[in-house]
Amino acid sequence: MSIRSLYFIKRPIRYGMVSSDQLPKNYDFAVVEERWRNTWRDEDHYFDRNSKKPPFVIDTPPPYPTGNFHIGNALNWCYIDFFARYKRMKGYNVMFPQGWDCHGLPTEVKVEELNHITKNDVSREEFRKMCRELTEKNIEQMRLTLRRMAFSADWSNEYITMTPKYYSKTQLSFLRMLKSGYIYQDEHPVNYCTRCETAIAFAEVTYEDRETQLNFFDFDGVEIATTRPELLVACVAVAVHPADDRYHNLKGKSLKVPLFGHSVPIVQDEAVDPKFGSGAVMICTFGDKQDVHWWKQHNLPLRKAIDRNGKMTGISGKYAGLSTTECRKAILLDMKAAGILKKQEKLEQRVGTCWRCKTPIEILSGRQWFIRIKQQEIRDAAHQIKWYPEHMLLRMENWIDQMEWDWCISRQRIFATPIPVWFCTKCGEIVVPDEKDLPCDPTLTKPKHPCPKCGGNEFTGEEDVLDTWMDSSISVLNVTGWDGTGKPKIFPAQIRPQGHDIIRTWAFYSILRSVALMRSKPWDQILVNGMVLGEDGFKMSKSRGNVIVPEELVGRYGADALRQWAATGAALGSDIMFSWNDVIAASRFQTKMWNIARFALIQFEKEGIDENAPVTSLADRWLLARLSDTVQVVSAAMENYEFDEALKGIREFAWDVLADNYIELAKGRLYSEGASRKSACRVLYAAYDTLCRMLAPFIPYFAEECYSYLNKGSVHKQPWVAFTYDDAAARTEGDLLVKVVAEVRKYKHDNGLALNAPLGKVTVYAPQTVDDEGDTARTLNADVHWRTDKAHLDRVISGIDFNRAVVGPTFRKQAGAFMEVVKALSPEELAHPPKTIRLDGTEVAIPENAFMPKYSYMEEGAKVNVITVGDVIVTIAIK
């Protein structure tokens, strides 16, 4: 711990003025952030259900409790916290709930790994308990990170999807949708991961490029090309294009499947590509989605060749029990032996894989639960929501438009919300519990009433569980307080913030469920953020070694620096490349701000602040005008969630306008005494107060630290700035003031003078009266006079610049003589040079651009230098 930190540590936790000699020279984020973290109270962020303020309810994404809050989460949460804090300051009753989406496969896998078991080694109940315990531990760890980042979450509205309180709502929503016909059970092909042993939804399938082999073989006289010979046993037809002349003679016939011998019909279908392979394709149940399509279209039988463990079933005869890859090898060998394998080619193909484990998915038919997807009503609701940025709506539309299958919501797993139904053993009727008896695990309990259809008393509980998205897609219903008794007062929520990667899942499912259960859009607005890429521009991954962990960043530069990085990194919706540069820039801005604060506090302390002091000086009026502009720009940006614009505006004002220009101008007056000091002090105070409040949503620790010295309580309880100051003259005249100072500084620089070097008399001829109260004089260390009359300058030629590139080649040896003759010309002749000149007795032409006269200026008999700023002339006396 450095010595400079001592002040921050010892400083009593209260708001109030301190004496300037106590202000530490350097800002120690570690100490400050920890102190405020320990001071702030959770209650300050609670949503008040009885409040009269307008509600602003955020449907926060519930992260998966892996134990690690990654940088992508951090970006997402920064955005949420920026507007949550902003809206609070704007007078809204903000709910920023924190949820945890617990159920799912990754936790099951982790539990198996940690305990060296498989899920079948212990009872379902025991396994669930282990999952819950691991999840609780992980949540605890992630809560710490959230707090460290100063996210102003409403912990009184925390929800955990694995708790009975939450998943009974999931079950209630299931029962309601079952009743209204949205949910049905059916035997239907679904995407199935044989490694995870569960059905998955299309949203959970990711596609990968792989190289595979296309095998051409003789299929009862017809050549067929297939990438999956192991599905031969599941072949139910051979399809050809109706216009394909090669196969006209086969119309209406059937073929015998090689190696297996069953007969399959020839069908004709427009979807067959005659150019691919041999133009004839075998339809199997099921090789891909197209097979399912054809199978339905042509009303073909079902032959299940692969079971839920990825093994060949009994119908495959001697291949039964082999895995699909073993079976493929065996069949290819047998084809060769039978002499029917013609050739093999390499083929690039995209295979659907399980998004969790990357295992190629199989399409297996089975009894599953589905939710009907009614495209039009989802599309309508999506259009009623305001999308930030707008083009993200297109992604949703594209996804909706290409949906073909209903949403498969049943999973053959354990750690998930149970499907609350029983089946009557006698008649097969689906029996559901009373809503008041939820939550319910049908594998542990029995229905309270006999079967309503047959009066039977024997039941089997459903062992399948629900897709995790069934939990999270009602997050908005949960946070708005839905309990099945009607539409909650605060539904729909105001906003859903999320990443663009889960538009097709979380956003899509949430809209679907909200429409199905509430007949309404779930939120007024959706704010979509981009993904965080590594510094090399690639997706962060352990194998690339480009992963940035929020904790590391916070440890080195502080939470506020990370938050600034999130704000300025990218425009809304764009992917953002991580960059240490931006973090360092953020950290430097804090250093600068801290020094501005120190300077200001030292001034405030001297005589106190008179908030009613008249503001007369031009520089002071200029500062207020620029401050007013900044407030307007920043406020507008905040309303549109353009955090990069907002923070940029604040930084520009603080660094450029306030520190580099205003303070430099006003310093002199602040060091002296009197009315004009009071004026400067007052505007400095206005800027300080306003900056603190505008920075509060972005860098809450820093803003609180600075604001606390003003003894006005917590900055986070202040209203958002409403400062306006209209003074057009101050803006233009002040800009002129700043420009003049800049030009004179440049003059000093160009003439090798130090910036604080004294200058003599400087006269500024401006079109309008400018009363700077001596600010420019002190800043420039010169005797500055502002005048509105015309400058009376005498121009004197003080020398000649020859263009040797012209003079040399033209006159050769006479060049020197030429220059001497020119120098001897009178000032009048130089100002208007003749066409010819007498050189060594001959009249010679003066070439174009041979020379330029150098001028010097005289003002009231004294030599001066002249610089111009637009139509303003500045003269500087030469000593």
Place this chain on the structure above:
RNA sequence: GGGCUCGUGGUCUAGCGGUAUGACGUCGCCCUUACACGGCGGAGGUCACCGGUUCGAAUCCGGUCGGGCCCA
């Protein structure tokens, strides 16, 4: 193959009809009582390429090439 997005000084980025914003880096000068984690100034860009619309295009339109994302 389709959709969406993007291609701007060394790097990243703003602008989205009037020859270009800022950050980091780089070079030079300056330790001026808030700040050298600073100040001031400079160098560095045919705004991917080709064509069109226009008095005028980085900006609009068409095409080409190349990234990224989503989907077949």
